[in-house]
Amino acid sequence: MVTILSRYMERRARINESIPRFHGIRNNRYALVYLLPMAAVFLVFTIIPTLFVGVISLFHWNVLSPALSQFVGLKNYQDLLQSPVFWHSLLISLLFVLGTVPTTVFIAVAIAVLLMDNLPLRGLVRTGVFSPYITPVVATSIIWIWMLNPQFGLINSLLHAAHLPAVQWLESPHWALLGVILFTLWHNMGFDVIIFMAGLTSLSSELGEAAKVDGASSAQRFVYVTWPLLSPTTFFVTIITTIGSLQAFTQFFTMTQGGPLGATTTASYLVYEMGFLFFHEGFASAIAVVMFLIIALLTIVQWKMSERRVHYQ
Amino acid sequence: MSLQKRVMYSALGIPILALAVAGCGSSATPTASSSPKHVTITFEGSLVRGPYSTYMQTLVKKFEKQNPHITVTLIGQPNWMVLHAALITAVTGGSPPTIGQVENSWVPRYAQSNALVPLNSFIKGPSGLSATQIRAFWPQIWNQQRFSGKVYTMPFATSDTILYYNASWLMKDHLPVPTTLQQLTNDMKAATSTSHNTWGISMDPGTSSAAANGTYWFISLLHAYGGHLIQGNKIVWDSSAGVHALQYIQNLYRAGALKLGNNYPGQAALMSDHALFDISSDTSYPYFMHARTSSFNLEAIPLPPGPAGQGDVSTGFNLAIFSAASAAQQQAAWQFLKFINTPANQAYWSENTAYLPTTSTSMSDISPSVRKQPWLTAGTESLPYARKLPAKAGLSQIVGNLSAAIDHALITNENAGTALQTSAQAAQQLLAP
Numbered sequence: 001m002v003t004i005l006s007r008y009m010e011r012r013a014r015i016n017e018s019i020p021r022f023h024g025i026r027n028n029r030y031a032l033v034y035l036l037p038m039a040a041v042f043l044v045f046t047i048i049p050t051l052f053v054g055v056i057s058l059f060h061w062n063v064l065s066p067a068l069s070q071f072v073g074l075k076n077y078q079d080l081l082q083s084p085v086f087w088h089s090l091l092i093s094l095l096f097v098l099g100t101v102p103t104t105v106f107i108a109v110a111i112a113v114l115l116m117d118n119l120p121l122r123g124l125v126r127t128g129v130f131s132p133y134i135t136p137v138v139a140t141s142i143i144w145i146w147m148l149n150p151q152f153g154l155i156n157s158l159l160h161a162a163h164l165p166a167v168q169w170l171e172s173p174h175w176a177l178l179g180v181i182l183f184t185l186w187h188n189m190g191f192d193v194i195i196f197m198a199g200l201t202s203l204s205s206e207l208g209e210a211a212k213v214d215g216a217s218s219a220q221r222f223v224y225v226t227w228p229l230l231s232p233t234t235f236f237v238t239i240i241t242t243i244g245s246l247q248a249f250t251q252f253f254t255m256t257q258g259g260p261l262g263a264t265t266t267a268s269y270l271v272y273e274m275g276f277l278f279f280h281e282g283f284a285s286a287i288a289v290v291m292f293l294i295i296a297l298l299t300i301v302q303w304k305m306s307e308r309r310v311h312y313q
Numbered sequence: 314m315s316l317q318k319r320v321m322y323s324a325l326g327i328p329i330l331a332l333a334v335a336g337c338g339s340s341a342t343p344t345a346s347s348s349p350k351h352v353t354i355t356f357e358g359s360l361v362r363g364p365y366s367t368y369m370q371t372l373v374k375k376f377e378k379q380n381p382h383i384t385v386t387l388i389g390q391p392n393w394m395v396l397h398a399a400l401i402t403a404v405t406g407g408s409p410p411t412i413g414q415v416e417n418s419w420v421p422r423y424a425q426s427n428a429l430v431p432l433n434s435f436i437k438g439p440s441g442l443s444a445t446q447i448r449a450f451w452p453q454i455w456n457q458q459r460f461s462g463k464v465y466t467m468p469f470a471t472s473d474t475i476l477y478y479n480a481s482w483l484m485k486d487h488l489p490v491p492t493t494l495q496q497l498t499n500d501m502k503a504a505t506s507t508s509h510n511t512w513g514i515s516m517d518p519g520t521s522s523a524a525a526n527g528t529y530w531f532i533s534l535l536h537a538y539g540g541h542l543i544q545g546n547k548i549v550w551d552s553s554a555g556v557h558a559l560q561y562i563q564n565l566y567r568a569g570a571l572k573l574g575n576n577y578p579g580q581a582a583l584m585s586d587h588a589l590f591d592i593s594s595d596t597s598y599p600y601f602m603h604a605r606t607s608s609f610n611l612e613a614i615p616l617p618p619g620p621a622g623q624g625d626v627s628t629g630f631n632l633a634i635f636s637a638a639s640a641a642q643q644q645a646a647w648q649f650l651k652f653i654n655t656p657a658n659q660a661y662w663s664e665n666t667a668y669l670p671t672t673s674t675s676m677s678d679i680s681p682s683v684r685k686q687p688w689l690t691a692g693t694e695s696l697p698y699a700r701k702l703p704a705k706a707g708l709s710q711i712v713g714n715l716s717a718a719i720d721h722a723l724i725t726n727e728n729a730g731t732a733l734q735t736s737a738q739a740a741q742q743l744l745a746p
Contacts, residue, residue, distance in 0.1 A: 255575075
């Protein structure tokens with residue numbers, strides 16, 4: 001998908017270069033007019049509120065009487081950096097990202113490659129793989145709560161059948177995060193599989209066939225030809241999965257509400273908890289700003305790393 | 314209080330953005346119609362939608378028929394957490410509803426911001442409440458309506474914590490209906506069997522952000538052992554009474570008679586014949602009846618007394634009038650608040666929702682078959698000693714520390730005294746001077 005998009009963008013750039021300059025100005029003017037309504041919506045509902053969150057983070061905010069809010073400068077940030085709860089939430093967010101992103105990427109690639117073959121009932125299997133992604137997180141996470149129930153849940157019944165000890169899952173600070181990670185992998189995997197399948201479809205078969213002629217095995221062709229060619233897709237999936245994992249909220253809200261003992265209190269959940277349950281809006285906004293900066297930084301780092309991606313074309 | 318937590322938030326950023334945008338909004342415009350005699354009021358709550366909406370709509374229609382110049386518009390929210398955020402956002406944006414369903418602990422923040430109308434002048438006014446009408450309220454419920462010497466709310470939906478049990482199981486195993494804490498322990502331990510996958514009770518203490526039934530049971534036990542949550546402005550749940558209460562729960566957990574869970578584990582375990590008991594609100598009763606698949610006899614009694622007598626916690630919601638409403642809307646809202654609390658209407662509301670009637674006089678209006686139901690008998694019997702959580706700003710975060718202490722004592726096997734002391738110290742810092 002990304003490859004197609006980049007080719008399209010390159011082609012558009014070449015076309016734009018070939019158009020006389022006065023046409024470009026006129027087109028831009030029309031484009032701006034067409035974009036204006038959406039830009040206005042984006043400005044009012046995204047940009048301004050985002051900036052406003054930055055402003056709130058500098059105040060001891062009184063939500064019921066904003067006029068009584070006190071300007072405290074960077075005190076909320078100072079408190080944040082000294083707060084063990086915040087650092088703990090960052091650690092949980094990091095663990096969640098580490099638990100979901102690499103696993104998603106590797107499993108999604110594997111499933112995508114399998115689904116590209118002419119399997120029997122391929123359409124049905126593809127639908128099955130993608131369908132969890134279009135189910136509502138709230139509804140399915142409640143089902144997973146029951147599946148992970150330590151006393152009469154499906155997962156522990158399977159463990160019992162395999163003569164393995166029962167796990168307390170969402171009731172245990174050691175297992176709760178893994179329970180949420182398992183749900184997230186199940187729910188989101190289908191989307192990444194589709195992206196990888198789109199990437200695989202766009203690949204030229206010439207290099208693979210040349211490698212086959214040279215005697216490369218299926219595994220070698222995947223490792224040395226297909227996988228490197230998929231690097232733009234992998235980069236895209238890694239970025240969106242990382243951002244999605246850092247912003248993940250609904251499953252934590254539904255399945256654990258940050259518990260037990262804060263074992264699933266991610267930074268995103270902490271923003272909600274501080275802002276909307278405890279009404280420490282200034283502190284919550286400071287966390288939101290720091291999260292924004294972390295996500296922006298990670299994205300830049302990943303962009304920089306992607307510049308070194310392998311291309312055979 | 315209805316503790317239904319099945320809710321959704323679509324994206325993390327949206328509430329922040331909504332709050333921010335609401336903060337930029339213009340001031341309220343009362344929703345009065347063009348005719349000066351006709352008044353439209355809004356009523357926002359979580360008990361006006363979902364399973365309760367039919368009954369509230371019936372009451373509203375009845376009210377509008379009696380008061381043709383008043384129209385009541387219901388604004389439903391999916392649960393109390395969303396309602397809390399929605400009301401705060403509405404007040405900030407200058408467009409609160411005329412009437413809001415509020416929890417006791419929310420009142421200080423609203424009252425201090427002058428967002429609520431003190432009801433004293435309405436109560437004493439020409440269309441107020443007579444001494445007989447005030448005496449008809451259960452004293453425990455009526456006394457909860459005050460903050461800083463003023464009445465800010467009128468009763469609406471009250472519940473307390475009761476002990477549900479599988480009477481068929483007790484009879485089959487020749488176990489007594491527990492009337493003391495020791496008997497409750499003995500029954501729970503007798504019901505516990507690894508081979509049959511059965512135990513005494515399941516509970517959910519909740520999390521640091523939202524206490525659940527397990528924490529309310531601990532608070533009831535704390536009272537039964539003679540302790541308090543907060544005295545004056547000091548957290549005192551780490552008293553010896555608190556330690557005894559937590560040790561009681563801890564011992565059951567260590568014996569395997571108590572198991573932890575979430576998403577209403579007590580109800581699920583009782584209704585699936587895995588657990589003998591459940592401790593939850595009287596409002597759970599309709600859910601039990603709805604979910605019942607086996608034919609056992611479900612009964613309920615007040616929580617067994619401890620060394621200091623009976624302890625219980627009352628939860629629920631009251632109704633408040635927001636000060637942004639016009640004088641005509643406030644007057645209409647007061648009429649509605651009075652209407653909701655008439656014996657006949659309370660009887661109707663109670664029969665259909667399993668919330669306890671706010672007045673003792675409503676009991677005679679409740680149909681004889683419902684009057685015998687265990688949730689009502691146990692619930693009203695518990696009312697005299699059921700204490701409301703104190704009306705303190707930030708109470709949910711304060712009590713959240715208690716939930717964490719219970720988790721520490723059970724999951725990490727921390728000493729009960731240490732767990733309570735640590736949580737009390739953390740909570741004390743949150744308590745405004």
